[in-house]
Amino acid sequence: MIHPLSPGRKRWSPVARGVLAAAVLGAPLLAASASTPALGADPTNPTIELNAPSAVTAYTYGGGRIYSDLGFRLDVDGGPLVIWSQRAGDYKSAPTAVAKLPEGDVTLPRQKMIGKLDRFIRIRLVDRNDPDAHPVVKRRSTCIGEMSERARPDADIKNPYPTTCYYNPYSLGGVQGVPDGWAASLFGYDSGFRVKPGDYDLTVSITKGYADALGMAADARSATTHLTVLDEGECRGCRSGDERLRPNRREPNPAKGIDSLAELPPGTPVPDLRALPAFGIQVNRKGTQLQFSANVWNAGNSPMVVDGFRRDGEDIMDAYQYFLDPDGNQVAYQQVGTMEWDPRPTHMHWHFTDFATYELLNADKTRAVRSGKEAFCLANTDAVDLTVDGAEWGAYEDDLGSVCGGYETRSVREVLSAGWGDTYAQFRAGQSFPIKNLPDGTYYVRVLANPKDVLIESDTANNESLRKIHIWTDKSGKRRVTVPQVGVVNEADGIYYRR
Template sequence: MGIAAVLAFGLLGEGGATHVASASTATTAPAAPTASAQHGLSIAPAAETVTAYNYDGYVYLDSSFWLAAHNGSYEFWAKRTKLSEPTTLTKTVIRGTKRTTTKVPASLVDGFNGLKDGLTVQVATTDGKVLSKDTRSLCLGGMDRQRVDPTGRTEPVYPSFCGGAWFTKSTVFGVEQGWAAQVDAYFELKTKRKNLVVTTSISAPVAKVLGLPANGRSLTQKVKIVDECDTFDCANVGEQLLGEPDEGFSTLAEEAPLTARAQDLRAQSAGTHGTHGAEAGSTGPEHRVNLFALRDGDHGGDHPSLGQQGTEPSTKKPAKDTLPDLVSMPAWEIGTENEDGTDRLSFSAHEWNAGPAPLVVEGYRKGSAEVMDAHQFFYRDGKEVGNAKTGTMEYHDAPEHDHWHFLDFASYELVKTNGDLVTTSGKQSWCLVPTDPVDLSVPGAAWRPEATGLDSSCGDRSALWLREVLPAGWGDTYSQYQTQAFDLTDVRNGTYQIKITVNPNGALHERTKSNNISYRTVVLGGKPGARTVKVPAYEGVDTETPLDLR
């Protein structure tokens, strides 16, 4: 495993350390009884030694801590009916056709992030000196899944993450029968030690919810440290650690800002891809890489829709059960910034698909011109049943873009309270990607969009064809900042509204257009060079404070 994989959910990801807590008494890696002898959840057999990577005086490690499900699946639903209400969490044990559901105590619910304070990771020297001990939420939805016995499904079912955004209504996570999920036990530590020991423990209250015995909730492993420069080109290690912030993947609201160490690493190797943080003089939020976005290599190749006969373009009205329902959510993460003397209003925008069918748009190039005809495809039960011409895709030749945009997805406008247009944002075209789950309980919701075979791609200049997808239950978040934000040069102080319209010209086929427009009130103030903005709460929730989905 390369260090990029080790750090994917560490420097940027879910379940980051929240505070120090005590770990339980550690045990070594458990023995592996036969599948038929195991019941419920348990720590999967694990290697006694794990590999850590040393770079620039820091050690990076994921402890390889796995929870396996035997003779049943463990399914957790996090839901809320209103934005202002706390998230509830239920656990369902599924054995055959029998489902047993219990409610998780509110004190153990960390919003959409999993089980609160459920996991402690302790790093110590071989003689027992504790160097680091962090407690974080426990998510049973790890990025990596592995099969542990032949009784379960051939592929995993549950999402590979926990978490949500401001407008998330419901998410699901869990471990399938016969599978094990890797728990986020990542840590980073500044040390020159060459021999370490890592102990990963599940708290007693959470172990009780999961049905883990007192002597089966902790794992201790030796740590083998490898010099990362022996594996990667050291000149590029920082970029390999953090990845590049791609346009269209710019925000993950539920995450804490990058650690100082992460910012240092990115600065060392950013080049033209620096952190999308607030510029000097900005009062806006930091923009971060979105880990919900699909990544190269994550796309499934065995989806039933692949390899079937294509359909002829048609202008016939598609059936309702083959259509998406596109919904506009109000703007959030709103701030002001000043760049090169220009005041701007930055914001994040979010449009999602309430289903039941996915939004699938494909582009077909017209000769050598950097233009594609866009077609919307209609699916029923994973099978393509028709398509229709729906708009245009164009190649966007600009820094941090250099890919294709669909021109007919959304529009962003700043309007007066009477609806009169004041100005538009500097970005009015899109590369569609499922970045955030909104409601995974809607009909047709995709729990694992990376495995549907309907992969999203922004393409490059040489592309002949593209497929961009927004699955049911998912939204696409864009952060409008710098030149993409509203130019406030000629905008007076006062009360305005950010108007977001999905499917603005009606070119996309969908179930209803009644929910395509949203408004968010903003109050502008300040002076040129130091503009300010106040944002009233939405449905009783202040979305401009650090995200807390408890």
């Protein structure tokens, strides 16, 4: 899937707008935290630590440029990290940046603009195959929180701070923030590197002025990874054993999770998964595969939220479903299986393994063939019904900072908002049935949501859709398919293959 976080698709959430207004007007900034100190306790500043995976593979595009965040994360624990940037309205002085810490405001190094923190990190790149080569050393500005993810499952479910650093030369104030229990990417989606293919030792450090001001421990200011750079034409997704991540994260105790709908607090909104009829059905040119598109959507009054937390040294994440009250606060969770890394060229992201299944049924509704696709990345691609209770009208712009995650990701949140569905188009790996050895006849394409009944939802009786088709062979021996129309729907009108 092409990463959906692209220029022009960023917005202020209502909370973020409130935070910025507080910054500009000088009002106190309040940030809820999963570990807010008890009433009367002395405030303590958060622990801030720079971490990186032991090894990362990145690919060059467009003249040697790398588009990857390289896995470097600024972990914040014990309270939020909030930074205000401001300047005088006469524009005669440089902006100032202040970290709003629990123990008091701390002035950060001098800034050039409202936006990224000027010269926040130091980068050192050493060619492993040419130890005599001069290391590449440079400093880079950073937008804290531009891309962030939960590092602890008990952290706040939403990031209340702006998810990017909007820039205008006449800006007067800006806010950057990382919630307690979250980890912020230092590079964002575009690392800005131009480097030839090879093996490198990449060291990133928080520059001294910032590290001192933020009270970072000496061993928490720097992190190093083994960076392997490949041409875009080389194997994308091929990894050796030493390229596994060493995540630094804590999972919830599965024993403390819920087991059924009845255990949720009364009135808790709940998702409701449903399957649309399969569409875009066609036979491939060789006549060996029946290709199709499918959409599973959420008709409930709550988003379907599934978080994954990576196991040490594995390409597997433990998955948890989270439940939110009407105000969006987390009230419960349950363990719901796993997520796995899918290295296939049309995927290259993390898939939840128990979301849906596809089957081709015989005329008597018995199974003829099962699709090899058994895992999915949850994302809002299509607005299916925005009139349902709790529908999220702006969901196409929600949670794009994490979505399906890259290989370097330590934790990921995948969300299917109320009223929205997730389309997988027929060109995706796994969106087909092998029909070479099937006889001509009537069949049904079955799409089943929540096949193992591991996800808690309000209704499981509406999870299935069946699309009747006819497979036949013409006089020249070519396999074909006829797909009867569903009601008055003309699939040729308004079909957009989103991913």
